[in-house]
Amino acid sequence: xxxxxxxxxxxxxxxxxxxxxxxxxxxxxxxxxxxxxxxxxxxxxxxxxxxxxxxxxxxxxxxxxxxxxxxxxxxxxxxxxxxxxxxxxxxxxxxxxxxxxxxxxxxxxxxxxxxxxxxxxxxxxxxxxxxxxxxxxxxxxxxxxxxxxxxxxxxxxxxxxxxxxxxxxxxxxxxxxxxxxxxxxxxxxxxxxxxxxxxxxxxxxxxxxxxxxxxxxxxxxxxxxxxxxxxxxxxxxxxxxxxxxxxxxxxxxxxxxxxxxxxxxxxxxxxxxxxxxxxxxxxxxxxxxxxxxxxxxxxxxxxxxxxxxxxxxxxxxxxxxxxxxxxxxxxxxxxxxxxxxxxxxxxxxxxxxxxxxxxxxxxxxxxxxxxxxxxxxxxxxxxxxxxxxxxxxxxxxxxx
Numbered sequence: 001x002x003x004x005x006x007x008x009x010x011x012x013x014x015x016x017x018x019x020x021x022x023x024x025x026x027x028x029x030x031x032x033x034x035x036x037x038x039x040x041x042x043x044x045x046x047x048x049x050x051x052x053x054x055x056x057x058x059x060x061x062x063x064x065x066x067x068x069x070x071x072x073x074x075x076x077x078x079x080x081x082x083x084x085x086x087x088x089x090x091x092x093x094x095x096x097x098x099x100x101x102x103x104x105x106x107x108x109x110x111x112x113x114x115x116x117x118x119x120x121x122x123x124x125x126x127x128x129x130x131x132x133x134x135x136x137x138x139x140x141x142x143x144x145x146x147x148x149x150x151x152x153x154x155x156x157x158x159x160x161x162x163x164x165x166x167x168x169x170x171x172x173x174x175x176x177x178x179x180x181x182x183x184x185x186x187x188x189x190x191x192x193x194x195x196x197x198x199x200x201x202x203x204x205x206x207x208x209x210x211x212x213x214x215x216x217x218x219x220x221x222x223x224x225x226x227x228x229x230x231x232x233x234x235x236x237x238x239x240x241x242x243x244x245x246x247x248x249x250x251x252x253x254x255x256x257x258x259x260x261x262x263x264x265x266x267x268x269x270x271x272x273x274x275x276x277x278x279x280x281x282x283x284x285x286x287x288x289x290x291x292x293x294x295x296x297x298x299x300x301x302x303x304x305x306x307x308x309x310x311x312x313x314x315x316x317x318x319x320x321x322x323x324x325x326x327x328x329x330x331x332x333x334x335x336x337x338x339x340x341x342x343x344x345x346x347x348x349x350x351x352x353x354x355x356x357x358x359x360x361x362x363x364x365x366x367x368x369x370x371x372x373x374x375x376x377x378x379x380x381x382x383x384x385x386x387x388x389x390x391x392x393x394x395x396x397x398x399x400x
Contacts, residue, residue: 013054015073021053022080022092030084033197034358040190041199042091047154055092056121060099061232064110065118071100071236071244071314072307075251082255083262084360086367087197089252091151097248098122101159102178104226104237108213109178113157123152123181125203126161133162133175140164140210142177150200152186158203161218174399176221178214179205194370195252218242218399223320235314242399243325244310246332246376253339253371254299257346260364261292264346279349288349292342299338306331325400326386333382336372343368 029046036042042050050056058073060066067073074096082089102113102122113120131144146160158179163172185204192200220226221241228237268279279285306328313320343365347354350361357363375381389395 013067015058015069015076018054018058018069018073018077019080022055022077025049025053025081026084029081029088030360033085033088033360033363036085036087036197037363040188040192040196041153042088042151042197044154046088047091047151050088050092050095051119051121056095056119057099058096059103059236060096060114060118061103061110061228061234061237063232064114066099066103066114068232068234068236070311071239072247072311074100075247075303075307078251079255079258082252082367083259085197086252086256086364086371087195089255090195090198090249090371091154093248093251094150095121095123095155097245098124098159100236101176101241102157102228103232104221104228104241105178105216106213106227107231110228112214113178117156120157121151121155122178123149123155123158123203124160125149125158128160128162131162131205133164135164139212140175140177140215141207142179142205142210143207144205146203146205147189148200149186149203150195150198152181152201152203153199156181158184160203160205164215164217174218176216176218177210179203179208179210183208192370194366194368194373196366222400235311235317239310239314240320240325240400242376242397243320243328246329246374247307247310249371249374249376250303250332250335253336253368253377254296254303256364256367256371257292257299257339257342258296260343260346260361260368261289261296263360264292264349265289268349285349288345292345295338295342295345299335299342302331302335322389322395322400326382326389326395329376329382329400330386333377333379336377337379339368340372 032043054067055077057066058069062068074093078089078093081092125146125148127147129145129147134141142162158181160177160179162175162177164175166173187202187204189202190200223240226237268285347361347365350359353359354362
């Protein structure tokens with residue numbers, strides 16, 4: 001085996017294993033959830049336990065110590081973690097997916113990240129602010145601010161979306177660049193009503209040189225043979241990235257909504273009103289619980305359908321037609337809507353207690369709505385994208 005390349009330390013770890021570990025962590029994560037919100041980030045202990053469990057390595061190339069599980073494994077354990085703390089599920093799932101993105105890069109870049117430390121973690125930011133990119137194929141010089149980098153305080157590397165200068169009169173070319181965070185500044189800027197404990201802080205870069213092997217044009221990540229795919233042969237590293245990316249962020253919405261439903265059912269079984277009414281016998285309570293259950297059942301079913309299609313096409317080397325790509329985005333946006341509607345049905349059942357910021361159902365309500373605000377799930381954008389493509393006008397998003 002070449003220097004710097006590692007086989008997985010535990011080849012028996014499976015998706016089922018990770019889901020079981022996530023379920024086992026629920027009691028301690030539930031205890032830590034309020035403190036994590038106050039700190040605006042998951043704790044060092046939680047981060048270490050996630051690393052030791054193997055969550056971050058779920059989609060990381062096996063050649064560099066990862067598990068290389070099927071796409072969507074990250075979503076399944078994120079759902080379980082998010083039943084008690086959506087921020088924890090978000091960080092676990094999103095950092096896992098960053099190992100998938102890095103796995104598409106050339107071997108030289110992967111070796112720099114994981115060659116000496118296969119447990120190295122990677123953040124991302126797709127939102128540059130006042131960014132400046134100069135250079136050519138020989139390398140880029142990058143400056144600017146990148147916002148909303150979840151879990152960045154626990155990471156050593158970051159993948160940033162930037163706009164490289166086009167040749168001649170051509171428009172700017174979107175690229176991913178990998179930077180070592182030791183050469184950057186992470187600023188504590190995350191103050192949010194939802195997903196408050198994700199530590200989604202800013203990355204500030206000042207005239208940093210990025211070598212060519214750490215630069216990847218987005219146009220090469222739309223289902224092409226990436227360098228990482230050619231090295232590993234695994235379909236993971238050939239998937240159309242932006243078409244399937246929202247799969248990485250939907251898990252916390254499903255998990256948090258389901259956790260809220262479970263808590264409501266548990267609490268109402270023992271709770272009475274000040275007038276002595278047994279709330280478990282009230283018809284409108286039954287209706288709200290029934291609606292929320294049906295909405296989440298539909299969400300799970302659609303999630304499984306989309307995942308099955310992605311894996312089947314990926315494994316069989318089938319083409320991801322543009323209508324399929326847009327339909328994934330449409331379906332995942334619809335799941336987010338279902339989760340929002342489910343917690344909207346449930347929150348009134350908490351009464352005045354549900355106004356308290358520390359109430360678990362209140363937190364789940366805020367977190368679910370925060371997930372649905374991600375640009376990859378915003379309902380208006382997904383319906384517009386799908387309709388535009390279905391009507392034969394093509395994709396208005398060149399990254400798709």
